[in-house]
Each structure stands twice: as structure tokens, then as C-alpha cells.
Amino acid sequence: MFIDLLKIELFKIFKRPRTFIAFGAIAVIILLVQFALKVNGKDFVQFYTDSQADTFDIPYEKILNGYFVCVAVLHMILIHVPLLVALIAGDMISGEAGLGTLRLIAGKPVTRTQLILAKFSASTVYVILLLVWMAVFALLGSMLIFGTEDLVVFRETDMHIMKSGDVLWRFFAAFVFAALALTTIAAMALMFSVFSENSLGPIVATVCVVIVFTIVQQLRVPVFEETVNPWSFTTHMLGWKGFFYVDKNAEGATIAGSVENPGSLVRSGLILTGYIVLFLLISIRGFNKKDILS
Amino acid sequence: MKKMRVLFLLLFLAAPALYAQEVRTLLQQVKAKYDKVNDYTATGKMKTNVIFIKAPVATVKVYYKRPDKLKIKNESGVSFIPKGSANVNMNNVLGLSDYEAVDGGTEKIAGINCRVVKIFPLSDDESITRSTLYIDETKLLVMKSVISTKENGTYELLMSYKQYAEWGLPDKVELTFNTRDYKLPKGVTIDYDNGSGKDKPEDAKNKKGKVEIAYSSYIINKGVPDSVFN
Amino acid sequence: MSEVIRVKQLTKDFGDFRAVNDLSFTVGQGQVYGFLGQNGAGKSTTIRMLLTLIEPTAGEIEIFGMNLRKHRREILRQTGAIIEKPDLYKYLTAKENLRIFSRLSGAKVTEQQIMDQLALVGLAGRSDSKVKTYSQGMKQRLGLAAALIHNPGLIILDEPTNGLDPQGIADMRNLILHLSHDLGKTLLVSSHLLSEMEMIADHMIIIHKGRKVVEGIVDELLNPEKSMVELVTADLPGTLNLLQQTTWAAMLKEPVNGTLRLEMNKAAIPEFNRDLVEQGIAVQSLRPMNTLEDYFLSLTKA
Numbered sequence: 116m117f118i119d120l121l122k123i124e125l126f127k128i129f130k131r132p133r134t135f136i137a138f139g140a141i142a143v144i145i146l147l148v149q150f151a152l153k154v155n156g157k158d159f160v161q162f163y164t165d166s167q168a169d170t171f172d173i174p175y176e177k178i179l180n181g182y183f184v185c186v187a188v189l190h191m192i193l194i195h196v197p198l199l200v201a202l203i204a205g206d207m208i209s210g211e212a213g214l215g216t217l218r219l220i221a222g223k224p225v226t227r228t229q230l231i232l233a234k235f236s237a238s239t240v241y242v243i244l245l246l247v248w249m250a251v252f253a254l255l256g257s258m259l260i261f262g263t264e265d266l267v268v269f270r271e272t273d274m275h276i277m278k279s280g281d282v283l284w285r286f287f288a289a290f291v292f293a294a295l296a297l298t299t300i301a302a303m304a305l306m307f308s309v310f311s312e313n314s315l316g317p318i319v320a321t322v323c324v325v326i327v328f329t330i331v332q333q334l335r336v337p338v339f340e341e342t343v344n345p346w347s348f349t350t351h352m353l354g355w356k357g358f359f360y361v362d363k364n365a366e367g368a369t370i371a372g373s374v375e376n377p378g379s380l381v382r383s384g385l386i387l388t389g390y391i392v393l394f395l396l397i398s399i400r401g402f403n404k405k406d407i408l409s
Numbered sequence: 410m411k412k413m414r415v416l417f418l419l420l421f422l423a424a425p426a427l428y429a430q431e432v433r434t435l436l437q438q439v440k441a442k443y444d445k446v447n448d449y450t451a452t453g454k455m456k457t458n459v460i461f462i463k464a465p466v467a468t469v470k471v472y473y474k475r476p477d478k479l480k481i482k483n484e485s486g487v488s489f490i491p492k493g494s495a496n497v498n499m500n501n502v503l504g505l506s507d508y509e510a511v512d513g514g515t516e517k518i519a520g521i522n523c524r525v526v527k528i529f530p531l532s533d534d535e536s537i538t539r540s541t542l543y544i545d546e547t548k549l550l551v552m553k554s555v556i557s558t559k560e561n562g563t564y565e566l567l568m569s570y571k572q573y574a575e576w577g578l579p580d581k582v583e584l585t586f587n588t589r590d591y592k593l594p595k596g597v598t599i600d601y602d603n604g605s606g607k608d609k610p611e612d613a614k615n616k617k618g619k620v621e622i623a624y625s626s627y628i629i630n631k632g633v634p635d636s637v638f639n
Numbered sequence: 640m641s642e643v644i645r646v647k648q649l650t651k652d653f654g655d656f657r658a659v660n661d662l663s664f665t666v667g668q669g670q671v672y673g674f675l676g677q678n679g680a681g682k683s684t685t686i687r688m689l690l691t692l693i694e695p696t697a698g699e700i701e702i703f704g705m706n707l708r709k710h711r712r713e714i715l716r717q718t719g720a721i722i723e724k725p726d727l728y729k730y731l732t733a734k735e736n737l738r739i740f741s742r743l744s745g746a747k748v749t750e751q752q753i754m755d756q757l758a759l760v761g762l763a764g765r766s767d768s769k770v771k772t773y774s775q776g777m778k779q780r781l782g783l784a785a786a787l788i789h790n791p792g793l794i795i796l797d798e799p800t801n802g803l804d805p806q807g808i809a810d811m812r813n814l815i816l817h818l819s820h821d822l823g824k825t826l827l828v829s830s831h832l833l834s835e836m837e838m839i840a841d842h843m844i845i846i847h848k849g850r851k852v853v854e855g856i857v858d859e860l861l862n863p864e865k866s867m868v869e870l871v872t873a874d875l876p877g878t879l880n881l882l883q884q885t886t887w888a889a890m891l892k893e894p895v896n897g898t899l900r901l902e903m904n905k906a907a908i909p910e911f912n913r914d915l916v917e918q919g920i921a922v923q924s925l926r927p928m929n930t931l932e933d934y935f936l937s938l939t940k941a
Contacts, residue, residue: 119742126739131730166591169561170618171489178487190599215726219785222690222722223743224715265465265487270600271593273461276487281465333596344602353601360603367458367619369465379603406653407692 117229124237128203134241137199138248141192145252148188149260152179156261159187163269181258182266182282186359188253193293193355197300197325198318199245204238204304205317208402212312212409227402231305235395238301239294246290246297254286268359275361281371289355292384296352299387300325302394303348309401312409325349348390351383432510432526435544440503442549443577448474448633451578451624455481455488459618461591462489469622471497472637476504480638481622491586491620493564496556499577502540507531518543518552519569536560550577562587573627581623588618641668642704643793643825644689649698651684651849658684660849662698666827666842671819673840673857674829681849682829683723686797689827690720702793716745719791721799725782729771733762733781736770737788746789753788760784760814776807783814794818796828800835808835815839837861867892868908870899870915871924878920887911 128134152159156179164173208231211217221227266277266285277285300321307317328349331339344350357380362373374380451471457464467488472480479498481490495501505528513525523543530537536558543553554566564586568579644666651659659681666672676682687693689700691711700707702714727736734753741748757763760780770778779799786794796815800808816839818824830836836843837857844854853860872878875897882888882899892900903911908927915922 116745123739123742126735127728127731130728130735163593166589167489169492170586170588171491173489174483174487194599214729215724216728218687218690218692218722219720219726219740220743221692222715222718222720223740224712224745225743226712267487269593269598271595271598272591273463274591276462276464276489278465278486333599335595350602353599356601357603360601360605361463363463366456367463368456369463371465376603376605379605383601404694406694407687 116225117233120225120229120233121236121240124207124233125240128237128241133202137202137245140199141196141245141249142252144192144195145188145249145256148191149184149257152184152187153260156184163274177264178267179261180264180266180279181254181261182263182279182286184257184261185254185286186266186268188257189249189289189293189355192249192253193296194329196245196249196297198322200238200242200297200300201304201318201321203241204301205308205321206314207234207238207305208308209311209317210308210314212407213314215409217409218407221407227405228399231309231395231399231402235302235305235398238305239298242297242301243294246294250286250290266359268356270360275359275375276369277359277361278371281361284372285358288358292355292358292380295384295387295391296348296355299348299352299390299394302391302398306394306398306401309398309405346386348387351386354380354383354387357383432512432524435524435546435549436503436510436526436528436542439542439544439549439551439577440500443499443503444475446473446475446576446578447630448472449576449578449630450628450633452626453622453624455483456621456623457489457618458621459489459588460616461588462618464488471622471624472633473498474633474635474638476500478635478638482637491564491584491618493556493558493561493586494584494620496554496558496564496566497582497584497622499551499554502528502537502542502554502556505530505535505537513541516543518545518567521545521552523552548574550574573624573629576627576629578627578629579624581621584620584622586618586620588616642666643668643670643702644672644827645699645701646685646689647699647701649685649688649700650696651681651688651693652696658849659688659695662846662849662851664844664851664854666825668825669819669823670842671815671826671828671840673836673843674827674846675833675836675843676829676831676846678831680831680846682831682846683797684849685846686720686722686795686827686829689795690718690722691715692722712745716789717792718795719744719786719789719793720795720797721779721782721786722795722797724775724798724801725778725785727770727778727781727785730769732767732769733757733773733784734766736781737785740785741788744789744791748788756784756788757781759787761810775802776804779803779807779811783811787818792825794824794826796826798829798831800830800832812839864904865902866905866908867928868901868903868911869924869926869928870901870922871897872899872915873921873923875899878915881918881920885914887914 157175160175160178167173208217211220220230263279265279266282268275303324304317304321307320311317328347332344332347332349358374360375361369362375363369453469453471455467455469467483467486469488470482470484477498477500479495481494508531509529511527513527515522516525517523524546526542526544528540528542538557538559541555542551545552550570552568555563557563564584567583569581571580573580642665646662646664649659649662650657662685674682684693688695691707703717705714707714737753737756754763754766757766760783762777762780762784765777770781773781779802800811803811815826815828819826828839840857843857843860845852879899882891887901890901890903892902894900905927912925
């Protein structure tokens with residue numbers, strides 16, 4: 116029965132035009148970034164390497180390769196994708212309430228827990244497909260347009276170089292982690308959706324929560340750094356970047372296949388999973404207790 | 410007694426000139442040895458040890474053509490090659506035409522007693538402002554050099570020789586150089602906090618960077634096209 | 640006749656507001672059971688409780704002899720419903736909607752059955768049109784098709800004629816009668832229009848402000864031989880006292896808004912009038928209420 120429910124939810128998602136707006140928006144943004152970097156890529160790399168241009172010969176053309184562009188694209192768009200996820204997940208229950216179909220499906224011989232889990236699973240599938248779409252455009256597209264080379268990742272205080280043969284698995288892991296992060300957003304939007312009768316409220320609420328926590332995170336003031344940030348999901352949602360931070364040996368050379376402080380990634384993954392479970396439990400409890408009056 | 414005093418004074422005054430002559434000769438002998446190499450293409454492994462760069466060991470090719478062309482290339486990947494790496498080429502110093510050489514005594518480098526020669530270019534056109542070479546007088550090899558440049562600060566080179574010693578070509582070079590602080594503005598990269606930043610020193614300013622190239626092979630005097638240096 | 644629905648002392652509070660108050664009724668197998676009441680009387684709340692959309696504050700519901708809370712899935716599998724206006728997925732076609740609702744009902748329905756169902760409600764020609772292009776009447780009929788697609792034994796229709804034109808109302812009425820008479824389905828049909836109920840229902844309940852006012856067989860409630868008589872006197876308690884000592888006492892009903900009500904044969908009204916005068920009761924008004932409509936209106940006006 117659950118599989119049937121999931122199929123129904125996916126069918127409904129992919130029959131709605133708004134679903135494809137997200138896919139279209141992602142494709143357009145990626146193509147714009149790729150075009151910009153194709154034309155002004157050197158300036159972009161220079162921005163990161165300017166302070167070192169006197170000390171080192173910077174191989175700008177090599178740095179500006181498909182992997183680098185993909186990381187840049189992900190860096191630019193993954194922060195905005197929660198909005199696209201919220202558009203779908205925030206509409207899951209409240210959208211049905213607004214449409215008047217919630218009373219029809221809730222009066223069917225399926226439990227409300229099953230309904231929530233099916234809707235959550237469908238949101239997760241949507242997130243995964245969105246990321247696969249992103250991978251096709253951002254990774255494969257950039258590889259085709261810019262070619263492949265070693266990957267240089269610029270952090271605020273250091274830069275990490277990875278051999279080209281040590282990169283693809285990192286993208287795969289980063290996409291999986293991003294899926295987990297965006298699923299957290301989906302679970303939160305779904306939770307808000309349970310307690311609302313219109314679609315806009317949960318979508319706006321989700322985006323507001325993400326913005327507020329991102330600002331708190333970026334403020335970097337001790338009062339938040341020590342209290343909120345270690346547990347804020349926006350802190351851990353950036354975990355996908357952690358797969359591009361490579362570890363080094365005592366002589367300073369990077370270790371192929373390594374990740375700097377993998378324990379933190381595990382911790383972030385567990386915290387995000389914890390949030391998903393928490394949001395789901397609240398959703399299930401809220402939905403089971405809810406009098407459907409719409 | 411008076412004669413003796415005059416002789417002693419003459420010897421005392423003439424000694425530096427004699428020493429300078431000696432070190433010039435030594436430098437010419439070393440140059441003559443290095444001049445046996447017209448060009449080479451070397452293959453090696455490059456390790457980068459800079460506080461803010463995490464780089465894998467890179468396979469590099471080093472191209473040299475007399476008198477002063479040298480290029481280090483990572484043809485199969487991305488490396489940040491220090492600009493002073495051109496000083497790996499000893500001809501940058503040994504090829505100077507107008508310079509003052511001063512004997513700086515002896516010092517042991519890697520267990521070998523070396524003559525310390527300080528070189529001061531006299532022409533303002535040279536990019537090098539001063540250089541100190543540590544020369545193994547018996548093998549006529551430069552074991553270490555400290556080169557101060559006008560634009561790129563001071564570079565220290567430490568060389569060890571094995572199978573290509575007769576050509577004056579090292580098996581291993583360690584290049585130590587000054588680095589500048591690397592820090593991007595806050596909020597640009599929006600880093601993931603994996604806890605690693607807490608272990609880093611607060612200030613990476615004026616830290617020394619080090620690049621080590623271990624050569625595996627040289628192809629000597631077989632010709633190198635000029636295009637590789639562009 | 641076996642009972643399909645048994646509702647016992649059902650109550651629902653929304654905060655301080657009691658929407659349904661101690662409501663009990665039973666619906667028998669094969670009945671078309673009219674659920675009548677003004678807008679806001681508690682009909683939809685009751686129906687939503689029957690479909691587990693709203694949790695009752697108190698009371699019990701049994702459907703098909705099973706406790707609704709314990710056997711929700713089995714019961715709902717045999718139940719079809721339209722609640723208020725039949726909102727379906729506007730961005731899907733009629734066929735796609737029916738496919739979804741049949742699967743949600745746990746039924747394995749073939750494409751042919753879907754087409755048959757659409758034909759039953761007169762929508763076979765528009766099966767591949769998106770619902771957003773449908774008129775209100777078509778949506779209503781599609782809603783009915785969605786309620787019937789899994790062949791339920793119990794059909795609950797909440798205001799099924801709302802928003803329909805006269806032809807649509809007639810079609811809906813005929814469909815309900817067909818389901819009951821030809822297919823043997825049990826129907827609970829809510830409405831605020833007594834005239835509709837008179838034409839389709841065989842049993843009926845009238846609720847007002849969440850409470851049951853009257854329940855019975857429609858023919859008996861609308862019996863032309865009998866009539867509800869409304870009596871207004873100067874001294875209501877005194878009159879009630881006097882009547883309770885007479886043979887008229889058996890005909891007394893609950894007083895409504897300072898008026899006494901008695902159910903009696905129309906032929907007995909003159910004799911009743913005479914009795915009142917002889918007993919010195921100062922009658923201000925004695926009015927026979929001709930139909931259940933009158934009765935219903937008098938309740939709802941209150």
C-alpha cells in the first residue's frame with residue numbers, strides 16, 4: 116500500500132507545472148554560471164588567488180576546469196535550492212487542504228502516518244531527482260564545457276588541491292550529503308505544511324527559518340558560535356563541502372581519498388538525520404491529531 | 410723589523426683581494442662544471458609544504474636551457490609553482506658578469522665542509538640583490554644557496570647530489586621561500602566548519618613555504634624547444 | 640434490517656463551541672438516510688467524524704457493526720463519500736483522478752471500470768479532460784464517481800446538490816435512487832433542503848445546533864393524516880399542566896420557543912380546540928403545521 120501511495124504522490128508532483136519550474140530554474144542558473152565562467156573565469160579565479168599572484172605562478176586555465184566550475188555552481192545554487200524544495204514539500208499537506216482534496220484522501224483507508232511518510236518519501240525522491248538533474252548540468256555539463264583537471268577548492272584560510280582521479284567520488288558523496296541536507300528542509304517544510312491550510316505559509320516559514328539560521332551562522336559572533344551554530348541545521352547542511360576538504364600527511368602532501376576530519380561529517384550527517392526524524396515525528400503526531408476541517 | 414712590519418701590512422691589505430681572487434676562481438670552476446649542461450629535461454616529484462596550500466605530490470617536468478631559461482611544469486595536474494623556482498638554476502648566480510664575491514669562510518652542509526661565497530651583483534639591472542653559495546670545493550657542487558631578489562624576497566635552496574653530480578645536477582632540491590598571508594574575505598566561501606580551523610595558527614603571515622623536488626631522471630643536452638618556456 | 644451506521648451520544652467540541660451534542664442515530668442497510676439541518680447545524684462535522692476526519696470529543700461510532708476507531712481501514716474500504724463540494728485534483732484528468740482515488744481506496748480497478756464509472760455519471764466523453772476545465776455540475780458528478788469507484792456498500796454524500804442547476808439536481812437525485820433501489824447501496828445524504836429529502840430519503844433525521852430534533856421514517860413524518868399543531872397561550876406552564884392531565888398528553892412534543900407542540904390527526908384539531916376553550920385556556924393561536932417543511936422552518940427560525 117505504501118508503494119502505491121508513494122507512486123500516487125510522485126504522480127501528483129510530476130503532473131504539476133510548478134515542479135518543472137524548479138528543474139528549469141536550476142538548468143538556467145547553471146547555464147548562466149557556466150557561461151559567465153567561460154567568459155570571465157580567469158577574473159573569478161583571480162579573485163581567490165590575488166594575494167598569492169606575486170609568490171606563485173597561478174595556473175588559471177587549469178584551475179578553471181569542469182570540477183572547479185561544478186563546485187562553484189553548487190556553492191552558488193545549493194544555498195537557494197531550499198526554496199525550490201520548500202515549494203514542493205511545503206505544499207504537500209497544506210496544498211491539499213487548500214485544494215480541498217485533503218478531506219478526500221484522509222477519508223480513505225490509509226493511515227495518516229502512511230500519508231505523511233508517503234509524502235515525505237515523495238519529497239525525498241523529488242530532492243534526489245533535483246540533485247541528479249543538478250549533477251547532470253553542473254557536473255557533466257561543466258566537464259564537457261571546461262574539461263577535467265585537478266580540483267582546487269578555495270577556503271577562507273587555505274586552498275585544497277585534489278588530483279582529478281580523486282574527485283568524482285567526492286562529488287558523489289557531496290551530492291548524497293546535499294540530498295540529506297535538502298531532505299531536512301523537505302521534512303521541515305512538510306512539518307509546517309501539516310499545521311497550515313494554505314501553501315504560502317509553510318513555504319515562507321521554511322525559507323525564513325533557513326535565512327535566519329544562515330544569518331546567525333554567518334554573523335560568527337561567539338554568543339551564537341558556541342550555542343546555536345553547533346546545533347543549527349544550516350551549519351551542518353554545508354557538510355557537502357567537507358568532502359572537498361582533503362587531509363594531508365606530516366610532510367604537507369595531501370592524502371588521496373582522504374577527507375579532513377571525517378568525524379565532523381559523520382556528526383553533521385547524524386544531526387541532520389536527527390532533525391529529519393524530529394520533524395517527521397512532529398508531522399506525524401500533528402497530522403494524526405489534526406481535525407480536518409478544510 | 411721595519412721591513413717585517415711593511416711586509417705584514419702588505420700581506421694584510423692584499424689578503425682579501427687574494428681571497429676574492431680565490432673564490433672567483435672557485436666560482437669559475439663551478440660554472441665550468443655547470444656549463445657542461447646546455448639544456449635538460451628532468452622528471453621529478455614535487456611536494457608542496459605551504460601552510461595554506463594542501464596539495465598532492467605532483468609529477469613535474471623541469472625544463473632548462475642555458476643560460477637562464479628554466480620552467481617547472483605540472484603537465485598532468487595543478488600545482489602552485491613558486492615564482493622563485495627559476496633560481497633552481499644556478500646559472501642565475503654563476504652567470505652574473507659583474508659582481509663582487511666575498512669569501513664567507515666555511516660551513517658544513519649535510520655533513521660536507523663547504524666554502525661560503527657571498528656574491529653581490531654590481532649592476533642595478535640584475536633581479537638578484539645578493540646571494541650566498543655554499544660550495545663543496547672538492548666536487549665543485551653548490552650544496553646550498555640563499556638568494557635575495559628585488560621582487561620576490563629571499564629564497565633558500567638546499568641541494569643533494571647523487572647520480573647526476575658530475576653534471577652539477579641535483580637529485581633533490583628543497584626551495585624555501587617567504588609566503589604572504591592568504592585569507593579571503595568573510596562570507597565569500599561560506600565554509601563548512603569541520604572543526605579543523607580551530608587547530609590552525611591565527612596568523613599565517615610571513616611564514617616560510619617549502620617546495621621539494623625529487624628528480625628521478627634527467628635528459629641532458631638533447632635539446633629543449635624554446636616554446637616550453639612560454 | 641441490519642444496521643450499517645450506529646452513532647451513540649456523539650459529541651464534538653471546538654474549544655468552547657459544541658458543534659455536535661449528544662447525537663445518536665442509526666442507519667439501516669439499503670436505506671437512503673436523510674441528514675437534515677440548517678447550515679452550521681453540525682451535519683458536516685458529524686459526517687467528518689463518520690469518515691475519521693475529525694476526532695469526536697465523546698461518543699461512539701459503529702459502521703458495518705465495527706467500531707470505527709478500531710476498524711478504520713476495513714470500514715473506509717467499504718465507504719465512499721463526497722464531503723461538501725467535490726474538490727478533486729484540478730491539474731489531473733477525470734481518469735487520472737479516478738485512478739488515484741481507486742488506489743487510495745485499496746481497490747484494483749481496471750481502465751474499463753473507470754470508463755464505466757465515468758459513463759454512469761455521464762462524463763465518458765470528457766474522461767481525458769483536466770478537471771479544471773469542468774463545470775461545477777461535472778465536478779459534482781466526477782466527485783460522485785470518485786466516491787463510487789471502489790464499489791462501496793455505504794455512500795455518504797454531504798450536500799450533493801449544492802451548486803447544481805435544476806437538471807443537475809434531478810440527475811443527482813435519479814443517481815441516488817438508482818444506487819439505492821437498483822444497486823442496494825446504503826446512503827447517508829445530508830442537505831439543508833427538506834424538499835430534496837422528501838423526494839429521495841426513506842428515513843430522516845433533523846438536527847439543529849448539533850442536537851437531534853426528530854428522527855423517523857419520512858413517510859410517517861410527512862403523513863398527510865397527521866399534523867404538528869402549534870399552540871400559543873397566555874400561560875404556557877399552566878396550559879402544559881392542564882394538558883398533561885388529559886388524553887392529549889400522549890400527543891405532546893417538546894415545546895419550542897414558548898410554543899407547545901402536539902402531533903395529532905388533522906380531524907382531531909377542532910375537538911382539541913373545543914377542549915382548550917372549555918378548560919378556560921386563553922388561546923392566543925392554534926395553528927396546524929401542514930408539512931415537515933413548516934416544522935423544519937419553525938425549528939430553524941428558532
